[in-house]
Amino acid sequence: MLYELFFSAEGPRFDLPGVGLLRYISFRAVAAAVLAFALALFFGGRTIRWLRRASIGEDTGKTDSAQLAELHKGKVGTPTMGGLFLIGATLVSASLLCRFDGFNRFTLPGIVLVAFYAGVGLTDDWIKLRVKGRNGLSKRQKQGLLTAAAVGVALWVLAEGLGGASGPQFYVPFLTEPLFAMGALGFAVLAVCVLTGTANAVNLTDGLDGLAIGCTITSTIAFAAICYFVGRSDFSEYLMVEHVPGSGELTVLLGALLGASFGFLWFNAPPAQVFMGDVGSLALGGALGYAALVSRTEVILLVVGGVFVTEALSVIVQVMSFRTRGVRVFRCAPIHHHFQFGGIPETRIVVRAWLISALLALTSLLLFKIR
Numbered sequence: 001m002l003y004e005l006f007f008s009a010e011g012p013r014f015d016l017p018g019v020g021l022l023r024y025i026s027f028r029a030v031a032a033a034v035l036a037f038a039l040a041l042f043f044g045g046r047t048i049r050w051l052r053r054a055s056i057g058e059d060t061g062k063t064d065s066a067q068l069a070e071l072h073k074g075k076v077g078t079p080t081m082g083g084l085f086l087i088g089a090t091l092v093s094a095s096l097l098c099r100f101d102g103f104n105r106f107t108l109p110g111i112v113l114v115a116f117y118a119g120v121g122l123t124d125d126w127i128k129l130r131v132k133g134r135n136g137l138s139k140r141q142k143q144g145l146l147t148a149a150a151v152g153v154a155l156w157v158l159a160e161g162l163g164g165a166s167g168p169q170f171y172v173p174f175l176t177e178p179l180f181a182m183g184a185l186g187f188a189v190l191a192v193c194v195l196t197g198t199a200n201a202v203n204l205t206d207g208l209d210g211l212a213i214g215c216t217i218t219s220t221i222a223f224a225a226i227c228y229f230v231g232r233s234d235f236s237e238y239l240m241v242e243h244v245p246g247s248g249e250l251t252v253l254l255g256a257l258l259g260a261s262f263g264f265l266w267f268n269a270p271p272a273q274v275f276m277g278d279v280g281s282l283a284l285g286g287a288l289g290y291a292a293l294v295s296r297t298e299v300i301l302l303v304v305g306g307v308f309v310t311e312a313l314s315v316i317v318q319v320m321s322f323r324t325r326g327v328r329v330f331r332c333a334p335i336h337h338h339f340q341f342g343g344i345p346e347t348r349i350v351v352r353a354w355l356i357s358a359l360l361a362l363t364s365l366l367l368f369k370i371r
Contacts, residue, residue: 038259079273082280090259121203150191195286198289200282204308208346219305227254228251300364306357
């Protein structure tokens with residue numbers, strides 16, 4: 001928005017010092033991060049106070065596990081829906097500092113997707129906390145809304161020219177050539193798996209103070225670098241990866257997400273003053289999935305978000321094992337509760353997850369280079 005305000009197709013609209021910096025993705029990405037961090041800090045405390053006055057606190061005692069309820073009894077009543085200021089700061093900062101001209105055609109779909117996923121999460125949180133006898137949206141309703149948005153965004157970016165005339169290709173590490181080409185249907189199916197899968201994985205990870213947001217920060221940094229690389233023809237040629245014109249602008253969106261995440265961690269660090277709720281976790285997952293989808297690095301997403309993947313897989317394994325064999329593989333799922341039940345302090349689990357997430361993010365950049 002600011003870029004379009006100060007620049008036209010012919011050049012700068014105003015002769016002001018420093019305006020030329022808005023041309024650079026790196027400058028706007030850093031500016032977006034700083035602005036989003038400031039907005040999150042400014043509105044964070046105010047939002048938490050409002051949530052407390054409105055008695056919008058999470059009853060963490062609502063669980064089938066007496067042991068888990070005992071471990072988390074000190075968190076009962078902690079305000080939730082903190083994703084309101086987390087995602088709000090992200091969207092405001094990104095809207096101000098991203099470019100929306102023809103070349104940067106993947107920016108607007110990403111912002112719309114994040115806003116929509118946040119809206120789904122907000123609806124789920126509100127029903128869960130405010131409507132008696134309802135535990136949020138049903139699984140079918142939530143998955144249906146997330147899927148519909150994923151298909152819509154997939155068709156949108158295809159219409160914007162993702163993959164060129166031949167359409168998007170499916171890439172895997174270690175191979176210089178794409179594994180296979182995807183048509184519109186195949187890409188839509190992939191988008192549903194990536195976007196809804198990542199959103200739900202982040203949602204499942206959000207169970208300990210600072211766990212999900214800390215891993216989001218490391219994943220966001222990795223994808224900001226990846227999107228910047230594939231958006232530049234010289235870098236993508238050197239790395240032997242597909243050049244996706246316009247994808248570099250997602251670095252600014254991810255910069256805004258990074259700054260807002262730091263601002264949210266300010267309040268969510270143990271002991272948490274606020275939880276993000278589905279309004280935050282679904283939107284964060286959608287943003288990371290969208291970055292992978294546009295940059296054509298869906299397989300690398302499994303490495304970048306390795307902590308999220310492990311958390312989701314632990315739930316799947318636990319449910320399948322109990323339904324088929326009547327046996328629980330883990331003491332409790334997601335897996336961070338398994339470690340809690342084993343006597344490991346919550347803060348130690350969180351910090352170790354952050355370290356693993358950071359190492360996975362570095363590893364993903366290594367895989368990105370190997371061709």
